[in-house]
Amino acid sequence: MSKNILVTGGAGFIGSHIVEEAVNRGYNTLVLDDLSTGKKENLEHLPQDSYRLIQGDIRDNNLINQVFKDNAINCVFHEAAIASVQKSITDPENTYSINVEGTRNVFEAAVDHGVERVVFASSAAVYGDDPKIPKVEDMSPKPISPYGEHKLENEKMAAKLSLKGSTKFVALRYFNVYGLRQDPASEYSGVISIFINRILSGQKITIYGDGKQTRDFVYVKDVVAANYLVAEKIARGFAIFNVGTGLQTDLNELVGIIFSLSSNVDNIKYELSRAGDIRHSLADIINLRRETGYKFDYEIKNGLSQLISHK
Ligand SMILES: NC(=O)c1ccc[n+]([C@@H]2O[C@H](COP(=O)([O-])OP(=O)(O)OC[C@H]3O[C@@H](n4cnc5c(N)ncnc54)[C@H](O)[C@@H]3O)[C@@H](O)[C@H]2O)c1
Structure with a gap:
């Protein structure tokens, strides 16, 4: 290039x-x-x-x-x-x-x-x-x-x-997308940076709905x-x-991993799901893989653990 x-x-x-x-x-x-x-x-x-x-x-x-x-x-x-x-x-x-x-x-x-x-x-x-x-x-x-x-x-x-x-x-x-430098202070930020920020500082987190909604x-x-x-x-x-990764993670699983990587005890509040929230989202990455050889390196646990180690 x-x-x-x-x-x-x-x-x-x-x-x-x-x-x-x-x-x-x-x-x-x-x-x-x-x-x-x-x-x-x-x-x-x-x-x-x-x-x-x-x-x-x-x-x-x-x-x-x-x-x-x-x-x-x-x-x-x-x-x-x-x-x-x-x-x-x-x-x-x-x-x-x-x-x-x-x-x-x-x-x-x-x-x-x-x-x-x-x-x-x-x-x-x-x-x-x-x-x-x-x-x-x-x-x-x-x-x-x-x-x-x-x-x-x-x-x-x-x-x-x-x-x-x-x-x-x-x-x-x-x-x-999640990772270092995603701004947790923004109300529009990704759920991971908000959850990590709150969990590491000992605050309660809110899950809207039953937590079984999934994301890639x-x-x-x-x-x-x-x-x-x-x-x-x-x-x-x-x-x-x-x-994406072609893998689904639900929000309960996600917060479970973050809690297990931090030393804090689970502190979760469930509220009614928000109108307009999409239930499941998952990428098919076959085309990207076939045409470029793309292979993701970070499954959710590895990515979260690397992210938390920088905090
Ligand atoms: N974060 C995600 O999960 C995600 C998912 C899908 C798509 N995207 C897309 O990826 C791109 C990067 O997103 P991000 O999460 O890093 O957000 P971000 O807000 O951190 O980055 C956007 C950047 O664009 C700059 N910017 C905004 N308006 C501008 C303007 N008028 N002129 C010049 N610069 C301007 C901002 O200052 C900022 O640095 C965006 O196009 C976003 O829509 C992000």
């Missing part, structure tokens, strides 16, 4: 891990982030001169074009977004302007400047609440939130643009591996892949 990398949203949770990998590989690494939910501290463990951070908004089309013009970017990992289903419901216009219009700026500039490849964060949210599992990429998408609709629109946009120029696009439909939890390092694999191996103009 070529060496000038741009990571949008690179100061965020997943983006900072993609940046870390680019730096480890010795790539020229540029980060574009408006620091709305991302933080400079997420990159502070890296040598200061190993990457460059531009603080800016993907909605600023002039800035985006300038960035591509000045930097001969070969590969973009596009992670910048409002990564919250709830926020897309309470603030749909602002979310649309970032997740769709901002993404369009990045995609179009990439094509106009002849970037070889764009790998971008889509989401399992495009599948919606269709009860059929596992989710396979060719199932017809039925998003039930503006966030899911926006991610689907990104995919359609990329498919169209891939016919226009030489830029190749890959959409990665992430399932439930994927450790952030496996998500990073999937990003680089598709960047290196997928040769066609447009492709979509699920990124």
Whole structure:
């Protein structure tokens, strides 16, 4: 893979891990982030001169074009977004302007400047609440939130643009990603970072419903591996892949593991399930495995134990 990398949203949770990998590989690494939910501290463990951070908004089309013009970017990992289903419901216009219009700026500039490849964060949210599992990429998408609709629109946009120029696009439909630097303070954060934070500090946790709802939890390092694999191996103009483990974990099991890895006693409150919560979510990762050799390294216990050991 070529060496000038741009990571949008690179100061965020997943983006900072993609940046870390680019730096480890010795790539020229540029980060574009408006620091709305991302933080400079997420990159502070890296040598200061190993990457460059531009603080800016993907909605600023002039800035985006300038960035591509000045930097001969070969590969973009596009992670910048409002990564919250709830926020897309309470603030749909602002979310649309970032997740769709901002993404369009990045995609179009990439094509106009002849970037070889764009790998971008889509989401399992495009599948919606269709009860059929596992989710396979060719199932017809039925998003039930503006966030899911926006991610689907990104995919359609990329498919169209891939016919226009030489830029190749890959959409990665992430399932439930967890790992270091996921912000537990955010009310929109992933359930794992919230549970770990509360359990390690001795607080009660709340499970909505019976706790038998399942998710496909994927450790952030496996998500990073999937990003680089598709960047290196997928040769066609447009492709979509699920990124998960293909394994289901229910919430009771999840908190059981966290309690067993911490020294705290179970302290769980069950409340009525929340409207709109999806019962089961599971990725089919056969296509990703077949086309790239992807093999996840972290089953839930290993991922949680590595995460807790960093706390
Ligand atoms: N975390 C998950 O489980 C998950 C699941 C599916 C998809 N995703 C997608 O993965 C990507 C990364 O999510 P994350 O969990 O790391 O969230 P995050 O909030 O930590 O990262 C998003 C980053 O984008 C930046 N950003 C937001 N708006 C911007 C703008 N207008 N211009 C420039 N930068 C902007 C933020 O400051 C932040 O650093 C997002 O596209 C998200 O939708 C995440």
